[in-house]
Amino acid sequence: MKSRARKPGDGRRISGGNVTMADIGRLAGVSQVTVSRALSAPAKVSPETLERIRDAIRVTGFVPNAVAGALASNKSRLISALVPSVTNIVYASMLHAFSNIMLGHGYQLMLSETGFDPEREEAAISAHLSRRPDALLLTGIHHSAGARRMLLAAGIPVVEVWDITETPIDCCVGFSHGAAGVAAAEFAHAAGYRQAVTVTAGDERAIRRRNAFVERFRQLSGGDVMGVDFDSTATLGAGRQALVDLLDRGMPRGCLVFCSSDQFAQGVLVEARARGLSVPGDLAVIGFGDQEFAAHLDPALTSIRVDRDVLGRVAANALLARFERRADVEAVHDVGFEIIRRASA
Amino acid sequence: MKSRARKPGDGRRISGGNVTMADIGRLAGVSQVTVSRALSAPAKVSPETLERIRDAIRVTGFVPNAVAGALASNKSRLISALVPSVTNIVYASMLHAFSNIMLGHGYQLMLSETGFDPEREEAAISAHLSRRPDALLLTGIHHSAGARRMLLAAGIPVVEVWDITETPIDCCVGFSHGAAGVAAAEFAHAAGYRQAVTVTAGDERAIRRRNAFVERFRQLSGGDVMGVDFDSTATLGAGRQALVDLLDRGMPRGCLVFCSSDQFAQGVLVEARARGLSVPGDLAVIGFGDQEFAAHLDPALTSIRVDRDVLGRVAANALLARFERRADVEAVHDVGFEIIRRASA
DNA sequence: ATGAAAGCGCTAACAC
DNA sequence: GTGTTAGCGCTTTCAT
Numbered sequence: 001m002k003s004r005a006r007k008p009g010d011g012r013r014i015s016g017g018n019v020t021m022a023d024i025g026r027l028a029g030v031s032q033v034t035v036s037r038a039l040s041a042p043a044k045v046s047p048e049t050l051e052r053i054r055d056a057i058r059v060t061g062f063v064p065n066a067v068a069g070a071l072a073s074n075k076s077r078l079i080s081a082l083v084p085s086v087t088n089i090v091y092a093s094m095l096h097a098f099s100n101i102m103l104g105h106g107y108q109l110m111l112s113e114t115g116f117d118p119e120r121e122e123a124a125i126s127a128h129l130s131r132r133p134d135a136l137l138l139t140g141i142h143h144s145a146g147a148r149r150m151l152l153a154a155g156i157p158v159v160e161v162w163d164i165t166e167t168p169i170d171c172c173v174g175f176s177h178g179a180a181g182v183a184a185a186e187f188a189h190a191a192g193y194r195q196a197v198t199v200t201a202g203d204e205r206a207i208r209r210r211n212a213f214v215e216r217f218r219q220l221s222g223g224d225v226m227g228v229d230f231d232s233t234a235t236l237g238a239g240r241q242a243l244v245d246l247l248d249r250g251m252p253r254g255c256l257v258f259c260s261s262d263q264f265a266q267g268v269l270v271e272a273r274a275r276g277l278s279v280p281g282d283l284a285v286i287g288f289g290d291q292e293f294a295a296h297l298d299p300a301l302t303s304i305r306v307d308r309d310v311l312g313r314v315a316a317n318a319l320l321a322r323f324e325r326r327a328d329v330e331a332v333h334d335v336g337f338e339i340i341r342r343a344s345a
Numbered sequence: 346m347k348s349r350a351r352k353p354g355d356g357r358r359i360s361g362g363n364v365t366m367a368d369i370g371r372l373a374g375v376s377q378v379t380v381s382r383a384l385s386a387p388a389k390v391s392p393e394t395l396e397r398i399r400d401a402i403r404v405t406g407f408v409p410n411a412v413a414g415a416l417a418s419n420k421s422r423l424i425s426a427l428v429p430s431v432t433n434i435v436y437a438s439m440l441h442a443f444s445n446i447m448l449g450h451g452y453q454l455m456l457s458e459t460g461f462d463p464e465r466e467e468a469a470i471s472a473h474l475s476r477r478p479d480a481l482l483l484t485g486i487h488h489s490a491g492a493r494r495m496l497l498a499a500g501i502p503v504v505e506v507w508d509i510t511e512t513p514i515d516c517c518v519g520f521s522h523g524a525a526g527v528a529a530a531e532f533a534h535a536a537g538y539r540q541a542v543t544v545t546a547g548d549e550r551a552i553r554r555r556n557a558f559v560e561r562f563r564q565l566s567g568g569d570v571m572g573v574d575f576d577s578t579a580t581l582g583a584g585r586q587a588l589v590d591l592l593d594r595g596m597p598r599g600c601l602v603f604c605s606s607d608q609f610a611q612g613v614l615v616e617a618r619a620r621g622l623s624v625p626g627d628l629a630v631i632g633f634g635d636q637e638f639a640a641h642l643d644p645a646l647t648s649i650r651v652d653r654d655v656l657g658r659v660a661a662n663a664l665l666a667r668f669e670r671r672a673d674v675e676a677v678h679d680v681g682f683e684i685i686r687r688a689s690a
Numbered sequence: 691a692t693g694a695a696a697g698c699g700c701t702a703a704c705a706c
Numbered sequence: 707g708t709g710t711t712a713g714c715g716c717t718t719t720c721a722t
Contacts, residue, residue: 021700046707092431
């Protein structure tokens with residue numbers, strides 16, 4: 001017997017993760033292939049053989065080696081998902097919906113966080129592609145040149161979520177951040193606000209919404225729109241601080257605060273209450289994300305809702321459609337958004 | 346040329362994910378092994394050879410096939426993480442800290458949600474083990490018999506988080522939920538509360554905290570403790586509803602509401618405000634998790650804080666120590682908890 | 691410093 | 707219905 005990794009005397013126990021299909025076959029008196037078939041196409045194996053194989057599997061606790069399977073079949077049944085952050089509920093809930101569907105179809109999830117950083121994203125893409133996932137979910141439509149090259153070369157389905165473009169790498173599911181900003185500006189103007197300020201996180205999509213908002217609001221109202229920009233992620237504390245800064249900088253009374261996230265908006269609300277400012281009298285607030293707490297704040301928060309559940313589900317279905325070569329799924333899917341008007345604006 | 350999966354004429358392009366080390370070797374005028382070495386131990390390859398190999402890699406966009414590598418080396422550099430839910434910030438932030446460290450050491454993450462369900466957990470464990478991860482992170486210390494059997498058989502490091510036990514599968518990092526419940530009861534009694542009610546999610550650990558709280562509070566105060574139990578996860582809306590129910594059932598004035606999560610606690614606070622009830626005068630509230638908003642609610646929420654960051658980091662280090670066969674990490678690590686007293690109780 | 695050979699545990703193709 | 711054979715693309719060992 002030729003040994004290699006195993007030293008002589010390193011007698012292997014037949015149990016759990018070390019058992020192979022060949023071992024099961026030996027125990028059941030069949031060849032290794034028959035074991036493989038018993039697992040992947042039981043109908044092709046006689047009932048008696050099947051039972052013996054199943055017994056052997058039960059006795060040994062055999063768990064098939066999907067790594068070997070993936071290498072042989074060139075299918076990993078692994079999906080890579082790259083999101084900016086799992087601690088942000090908007091991405092987490094999208095992932096939840098996405099992975100639930102993929103899991104139901106036998107796909108496992110490999111996950112990485114990219115922190116809104118294209119370089120980290122590129123590194124993650126490279127690492128993930130080496131694992132040969134069957135498909136990849138990416139957040140956003142802006143990726144480094146290297147990332148695009150790798151993705152194209154990999155030749156696997158890719159779905160970009162949370163944004164839309166006419167030129168996706170493969171397909172995309174999201175909504176127009178520009179349109180969301182414009183809609184918010186029009187909503188604000190229609191609601192009678194003639195002055196506005198912004199609070200924005202260090203996230204390219206948030207900035208795009210803000211820019212669209214500012215441009216449209218200026219068109220409609222003529223005035224200038226000042227803002228506070230963070231280069232980090234949105235937190236309640238930062239939102240409070242933003243209002244403090246804005247007030248210091250002479251934010252006009254009765255103006256509307258356009259926040260890139262409900263976290264910021266809640267912070268603004270909290271700080272306003274702490275200072276005895278009335279909302280929406282002294283200032284109005286509009287958030288983004290429509291998280292659960294938005295409806296329960298006092299005053300209830302006006303926010304832009306995006307259906308994360310639908311986003312995740314449509315993204316999953318787009319990939320599944322590609323696996324099955326179905327052409328019934330369009331390359332660009334706009335899930336839209338909705339301004340939920342409550343008391344704060 | 347023997348063809349198999351590929352039909353004749355299915356001429357393969359040399360690009361991206363299809364390139365092999367053998368292809369790179371051909372381009373660089375060396376054998377496949379040398380390419381392998383160039384990647385894993387560049388010091389063992391001459392500088393000139395190395396450069397030619399690197400050129401070839403750049404030109405082709407070669408990404409090594411980690412699936413083949415894992416099969417050959419019996420090391421996947423993949424870590425499985427099983428959490429109840431990614432949309433729950435307490436697990437998400439723990440995961441974030443955990444994966445950051447693992448990533449820094451070259452490990453990718455495979456993720457599944459188990460929804461507090463041992464059966465789903467067992468299915469996930471089986472699916473993950475087939476991928477041959479190098480280690481596994483599990484949430485909680487209660488697992489099905491089948492799960493334990495598989496885990497033991499797999500013979501890989503396993504870290505159980507969010508709870509502690511003297512008999513972990515391998516090692517555990519968490520805190521005592523019983524102790525947390527007892528501490529909350531003692532805190533409540535010391536703060537002068539003589540009546541209490543509970544609001545609890547359908548989560549075994551939350552129930553354990555509640556039971557410990559109730560038992561200790563009864564010891565101290567003698568009275569009965571009624572409660573509302575949900576069998577789902579905690580939401581703000583459910584917290585509001587819980588207070589409605591409790592009030593209907595004659596919840597005594599001036600009592601303390603022990604919530605299994607800050608979400609519930611926020612709901613109770615919101616409903617109390619909506620009804621014009623004063624906190625902590627008419628009712629006091631204590632949450633669990635000390636999420637960011639807790640400190641900013643009005644009144645600020647008293648809560649039990651667990652350092653999720655430390656939890657994730659210690660869990661990661663425990664696995665890394667096991668990989669390196671370091672014995673400097675104990676099998677049971679209690680990260681403790683802290684009651685953060687604010688205005689609500 | 692480099693290469694040849696063996697083999698990781700499976701799936702795919704083809705025979706019988 | 708079952709077996710045989712030939713890989714998948716790497717890492718490991720051993721030789722030079």
